[in-house]
Amino acid sequence: MFLMNAIQINRSEPLSIHNQLMEQLKYHIESGAWEPGDKLPTVREMAQALRINYNTVRMAYQELERQGYLVSEQGRGTFVSTGTRRMPEDKQETLLDLIDEALIKAKSIGITPGEFASAAYTRARIFPLENPDVRLLFSECNLADIDHYARNIEQGTGVVPDTVLVEDLRKMEWSFFKQYDLIATTLFHVAEIQELAGSHHTVLGLMVEPDYLEVLAEIARLPNGARVGLICAEQKGAEAMERVLIGVGATYPKFILAGVDQPDKVKRVFQEADLIYVSRLALRQHRGDWPKDKPFRPYVDDLDDGALRLLRRQIARVHFAKKSRGLEVEHYHSAG
Structure with a gap:
């Protein structure tokens, strides 16, 4: 059902009135707030309610009809199209989280919501998302x-x-x-x-960081002095894992290191460690069975x-x- 107060026009914002209207109409349709078949106010009703120019509303309706969001029926009015692509609920929640986080950061450095909206709209139009010509x-x-x-x-x-x-x-x-x-x-x-x-x-040197939920949060639950096993393809790889973990604050566990090419050290890790992480490379290179007396976890890290x-x-x-x-x-x- 269409609610007129769902549309807010701010004449002091950098974003044009036409774009404010267009983007808000699209948002309410994509989010599912307005269902396929819902009838919109006439151009005149919308213009009067929002106190904006008749032609601004007319052009917005026409553009959204060309994009497939709206459909006009002679003598009946303008409706939300039944073929409109709607954003899945999980994507909608993720999108709102991204926007909210960006708005909070923008506010903290003195950027108004209007300035943020204008910059985001312009950036979205010019940023090279599709096949950027960069090798x-x-x-x-x-x-x-x-x-x-x-x-x-x-x-x-x-x-x-x-x-x-x-x-x-x-x-x-x-x-x-x-x-x-x-x-x-x-x-x-x-x-x-x-x-x-x-x-x-x-x-460009890119920093790598351990995954918070899969690695750091698990280590943080361990008592002080707990033993954490780190297994990589080689000893030096395990040492690099240790340096990264210490660098992000995991200084309280005792780390026990091994390469998969060091079976005695791997055996010691499984005997002594309270929590064991195995790198992607070690998982790919290891042959045979791991010791069965203790479970281990894949060491998950990403570019930060x-x-x-x-x-x-x-x-x-x-x-x-x-x-x-x-x-x-x-x-x-x-x-x-």
């Missing part, structure tokens, strides 16, 4: 992690990176790197890949939010720089 190379030392972090990058930036193992990059000529706009890796490999890529590229935010900014910078150069070339040819 990104991502490198890591093993297949288990390179696949996982590449998915992190795709989900966090919209760009599908080309992936090459560090050992394969060592065989590449310098010219191989010239085809890429951006090169990224985890912090562990920045120095080596920077040397391989040369001074013409700045290699700050790293993905840095990468998004760099992708946007490259995209807009390319777009600007394209416009300059187009202008040059048209002028000639």
Whole structure:
């Protein structure tokens, strides 16, 4: 059922009245607040109720009809289309959480809701979400992690990176790197890949952090002095896991480390540890059965939010720089 007070127009906001009306109508339809078949007020009724121009409402209705949100029937009025795509409830909740979090952060630095809405609307129209013309190379030392972090990058930036193992990059000529706009890796490999890529590229080092719910929250429940086993493909990988955990504040457990190539140390981990984590690479490389007397958990980590935010900014910078150069070339040819 349509409720007129569900639409709020603020003339002092940077976002135009036309866009305010359009986006609010779409939101109420996509969220399911207005059901297919619900009748909207006439253009004149809407304009009078909101005290806005008749033509502003008429153009908004026409545009939403072209987009498939509304349907007009001669002599009957304008209705919510039965073919309108509605957002699933779980996605709707996630979207509202994202918006609420962003609004709270914006308010904390002095940005008004109107300024936020205008910037978000404009950014959504120009941000390169669909097939951005940015070539990104991502490198890591093993297949288990390179696949996982590449998915992190795709989900966090919209760009599908080309992936090459560090050992394969060592065989590449310098010219191989010239085809890429951006090169990224985890912090562990920045120095080596920077040397391989040369001074013409700045290699972005991305920080990795343990998953809060799957790892940190579980460790936090342990009593002081508890023993946590960390198993990776090699001892040095387990040591890297330990350094990361200590770096994020897990300083109170005693860590027991092992590589899957060290069966005696693996046996000790299962004998002595209160909680055991096994890395993705170790799970992939291990052959045979694990000791059955104690369960273990996969060690879940991801590229952290700050790293993905840095990468998004760099992708946007490259995209807009390319777009600007394209416009300059187009202008040059048209002028000639």
